[in-house]
Amino acid sequence: MNRKIFIFLLTFISLYTYSKELNYSYETIADNLSHPWGIAVIDENDLLFTELSGQLRLVEDGLLKPEPIKGVPEVLFAGQGGLSGIILDPNFNLNKKIYIAFSSPDKGKSTNTLEVISAKLSADSLEEVKTIFKASPSRRTAAHYGARMAFLDDGTLLVTSGDGFNYRERAQYLDNHYGKIIRINTDGSIPDDNPFLTRENAKPEIWSYGHRNLQGITVINGIVYENEHGPMGGDELNIAEPSKNYGWPAITYGKDYSGATISPFTEKEGMEQPIKYWVPSIAPSGMAFYDGNLFPEWKGSLLVSALVPGDVRRLTLNGSKVTEEEILFSDLGRIRDVVTSPDGTIILATDGPNGKLIRVVTK
């Protein structure tokens, strides 16, 4: 009798686990993409996305338009650099404005920098292209640009600016844009309530500092969540606030790639702690808040795409605490970005020269 009960329970648990694991399936929106990087959802069937190699692509009525959108500025496609973050204006339906972040080569020099443009999207090209931010100073490296964007509720734009790898210490100083979150108006001007506006020798665009390579940022009910790559270990999820110092590289949970200790300290007064960190690294690459109804059990979760080993982390939040972490979509390889669609589906960009856009739907 006991044996029968045991077999019944085992069968029930197996079936339950199986159904729980496979309550979704994948649909490929587009494949053979050249390093897809950032996605901006227009509506259920339309979206824009960037390819790191320099193309801006449009998916219209669920189908990828064969020709890239024209009028995209020249980008430096090298290392981690290229056409990167993209976001729609909050009034996109009215003004068709978009914002793109990319690594921009300095003409006639071997340096480059993070640049953000605004532009108006017409049928198949960008018009009224205007530079609204250029990180200063320029860099010699082609790494750690950050290059993600999010809008605050007041309509100002946050731009993540990475530490440039070789310039990590500068993340602690306010006279440069390395390792910072930048806050600007959409015309490129500086909001008059930026925290370091009046500080001498500080760049007025700086909103928060002490960051490394921030590749995910999202605003939920006015709270700014950002994730950033640590070195070897020490990837972080932070709640970002104006004027705060997030500590890199004075405090870190990671080690240098050489194995060296970057800092033996993990905390210090005046420096913020992450609400979650990952050791070993997961290489967090993008972030979205799931508020859809298609997967009700995921509603209210933060989705963090990860490059290593390649999955999406679903994080359950309780105030400023992460209470649960679930690994999803671990069979797709490195995932570069994650966004949600108004219909509740989740759209993923897989990384690499043969990348894909994949829609996660219910089975």
Next chain:
Amino acid sequence: MLINSFNLFISIVLATCLVILQETMSNIFWLISVDMPVSLGIFLNTYFNNLYAMNLSGAIPLIALIAIGFLIAYLVTKIILIWVKVSKSYAYAFAGAAAVLAIVLLMPLAFYNLDILAGGRSILGKSILTFFGLLSGYYFGKKLEKQVVT
């Protein structure tokens, strides 16, 4: 032969320890500059941790990298010394310096211009690392000279 191998090994270990010392000091000095509470104990602990981690848990074992550099540089020096009569200590000192400088300069080429050895990012850092290579090479050359004399 056995003595030469031992001296070569000591030369490589010396260079590795010095390079790690420079790496540790460059990080620690910066931390002090931003008022982090660095003590002698923390410095020593960090150095010994780095000795282990940079050889056994980093992306590339530093000692292996230095060994390859030194072997190539010393081999070239040995060949050159057949024709060119200069002091072995100076010749190998130059070889050691060249080997470390080559490692510091060539590594970024393999990693998108990224300096994996953070201590070698500045010109001063590169100069100190090169000097440590020079010292290690000088040690090896001096040992070879002593063997010839005895």
